[in-house]
Amino acid sequence: MDRRKFCRTAIAAGVAASYPLLSACSRSEPPLATSANTSLRGISLDGAEIELEKAAIKELGDAMTGPVMLSGHPDYDGARKIWNGMHDRRPALIARCLNDQDVSNAVTFAREHQLLVAVRGGGHSWPGKSVCDDGLMIDLSQLTDVAVDTDKRRAHVGGGALLGHLDQASLPHGLVTTAGVVSHTGVGGFTLGGGYGRLNRKHGLAVDNLRSARIITADGRVRNVSVDESADLFWAVRGGGGNFGVVTQFEFELYPFDRNVLSGTIVWPIEQARDVLEFYAEWSPGLSDNLYTGPMMATMPDGTGVVMVEVVCAADPAAGEKEMAPLRALGTPMDDGIKMQDYTVMQTQEDAAFAHGVRSYAKNGMVKEWTQALVDTMIESFVFDPRMAMFTHTAGGAMNRVGDVDTAFPHRNAQTMLSVGGGWMDPEMDAEAMAVGRDWFSKLAPFTGGYYDNIQSNPETVSSNYGPAYERLAKIKAQYDAGNLFRLNSNIKPA
Numbered sequence: 446m447d448r449r450k451f452c453r454t455a456i457a458a459g460v461a462a463s464y465p466l467l468s469a470c471s472r473s474e475p476p477l478a479t480s481a482n483t484s485l486r487g488i489s490l491d492g493a494e495i496e497l498e499k500a501a502i503k504e505l506g507d508a509m510t511g512p513v514m515l516s517g518h519p520d521y522d523g524a525r526k527i528w529n530g531m532h533d534r535r536p537a538l539i540a541r542c543l544n545d546q547d548v549s550n551a552v553t554f555a556r557e558h559q560l561l562v563a564v565r566g567g568g569h570s571w572p573g574k575s576v577c578d579d580g581l582m583i584d585l586s587q588l589t590d591v592a593v594d595t596d597k598r599r600a601h602v603g604g605g606a607l608l609g610h611l612d613q614a615s616l617p618h619g620l621v622t623t624a625g626v627v628s629h630t631g632v633g634g635f636t637l638g639g640g641y642g643r644l645n646r647k648h649g650l651a652v653d654n655l656r657s658a659r660i661i662t663a664d665g666r667v668r669n670v671s672v673d674e675s676a677d678l679f680w681a682v683r684g685g686g687g688n689f690g691v692v693t694q695f696e697f698e699l700y701p702f703d704r705n706v707l708s709g710t711i712v713w714p715i716e717q718a719r720d721v722l723e724f725y726a727e728w729s730p731g732l733s734d735n736l737y738t739g740p741m742m743a744t745m746p747d748g749t750g751v752v753m754v755e756v757v758c759a760a761d762p763a764a765g766e767k768e769m770a771p772l773r774a775l776g777t778p779m780d781d782g783i784k785m786q787d788y789t790v791m792q793t794q795e796d797a798a799f800a801h802g803v804r805s806y807a808k809n810g811m812v813k814e815w816t817q818a819l820v821d822t823m824i825e826s827f828v829f830d831p832r833m834a835m836f837t838h839t840a841g842g843a844m845n846r847v848g849d850v851d852t853a854f855p856h857r858n859a860q861t862m863l864s865v866g867g868g869w870m871d872p873e874m875d876a877e878a879m880a881v882g883r884d885w886f887s888k889l890a891p892f893t894g895g896y897y898d899n900i901q902s903n904p905e906t907v908s909s910n911y912g913p914a915y916e917r918l919a920k921i922k923a924q925y926d927a928g929n930l931f932r933l934n935s936n937i938k939p940a
């Protein structure tokens with residue numbers, strides 16, 4: 446069996462089948478209405494219609510090194526598109542920033558005009574927070590430089606870089622840090638919201654490895670933040686999302702790493718799900734930090750249901766072989782793809798399944814414990830539908846040894862982050878596919894507590910989701926962004 450078929454979700458199959466529909470996602474419309482052609486229609490922070498003088502936009506354009514793009518600019522449509530094809534929005538203007546000063550100019554323009562502002566890093570926001578209709582999109586897509594300091598074992602990463610840029614820059618030096626499972630995800634949103642990846646048990650979340658950041662706050666000031674400088678703000682950006690400003694550079698700790706890792710995916714038919722998941726519930730709490738294991742349940746294009754466990758051993762392969770032997774001996778797998786392979790094979794194996802333009806929906810929650818009742822519900826709630834899958838990010842290890850409020854990331858004691866999500870290409874499927882995902886997750890939700898802001902955004906529960914960190918976050922928000930300029934995120938209201 447071709448193990449390339451077994452991706453994090455079987456959406457690979459559903460999406461690939463309708464891939465030609467991607468082109469249908471683009472739409473071409475005339476420029477926004479203008480008043481005597483001297484102004485553009487925009488939208489304020491409060492949602493009111495406002496007029497933007499073209500002279501003021503020209504002034505912004507003149508001050509910037511990168512282009513300011515309006516509808517009709519040849520790069521406008523490409524720039525406004527984000528990963529999730531469900532969000533087809535048209536900003537009044539897009540400021541493509543090439544340096545800190547560009548970002549500062551764009552932020553100042555938005556603040557002075559009280560214009561709704563969206564910040565685009567890698568553009569992977571599931572709920573589409575990085576693009577808006579009629580506002581200003583601050584586009585960081587050109588800030589992708591990564592500089593590796595091998596002596597200090599640090600990576601300095603541009604605010605619009607993708608996770609693949611980070612891996613590609615650090616691995617040739619035998620160094621690595623925690624990055625997520627799809628290489629075209631942005632370092633920006635990923636890190637600011639927490640940052641789970643295949644090394645989070647060994648090295649913690651991305652926020653745990655962040656050593657400093659350069660951030661442009663709502664007043665347009667460029668600030669360096671670290672434990673020694675603006676420590677409150679540095680604490681807040683480690684989990685508080687894009688609430689506090691635009692980060693143009695991240696500094697990460699790197700770790701020595703042999704990129705040839707024992708890794709891969711084991712696949713069993715869904716009929717063996719009980720054996721696999723019951724075994725996993727007992728086995729996984731005792732694993733070493735070196736082992737990342739992520740169970741998933743999905744449907745293949747031919748309608749076959751499967752349960753899979755992805756494994757990465759970030760240490761001595763002989764020890765890894767021994768540790769994962771009981772898993773590999775389990776039942777009768779359809780495929781056992783575990784072997785020695787380059788880490789980037791794992792880090793990119795799901796890129797195509799999650800291709801840009803897919804229409805996608807996901808729900809998630811934090812699981813403290815794999816109980817028998819959870820396993821029973823996983824089996825009973827499984828839906829045969831290639832558009833949707835259940836997948837997990839295993840936590841524990843190093844990320845759970847960080848104190849609850851040492852960073853603003855709120856879910857230190859969860860054992861697993863569980864999601865139901867998927868993708869399809871046909872807009873006509875939107876309502877039905879989302880209903881399938883919503884219904885599936887609703888059965889698992891009672892076993893979760895809290896959710897990961899980076900995947901799901903619940904405006905009405907943001908404060909409780911942050912638990913004991915929220916009050917401090919709200920105070921810091923009031924100090925640096927009292928007007929709530931940065932609100933297209935999991936929004937923290939200024940205290």
Ligand SMILES: Cc1cc2nc3c(=O)[nH]c(=O)nc-3n(C[C@H](O)[C@H](O)[C@H](O)COP(=O)(O)OP(=O)(O)OC[C@H]3O[C@@H](n4cnc5c(N)ncnc54)[C@H](O)[C@@H]3O)c2cc1C
Nearest residue numbers: 566567568569570575604625626631633634635641687692
């Ligand atoms: C296919 C896919 C795979 C994923 N895999 C993982 C995973 O393995 N682990 C994990 O933890 N999460 C994962 N996620 C979730 C991911 O972390 C979030 O979607 C994250 O927000 C993406 O960041 P981005 O920069 O690409 O997104 P964007 O859409 O650009 O931004 C998301 C949010 O962050 C803000 N933002 C982005 N960059 C900056 C910046 N430089 N400064 C200030 N604010 C900024 C935006 O304003 C927006 O509010 C995945 C998401 C997808 C779609």
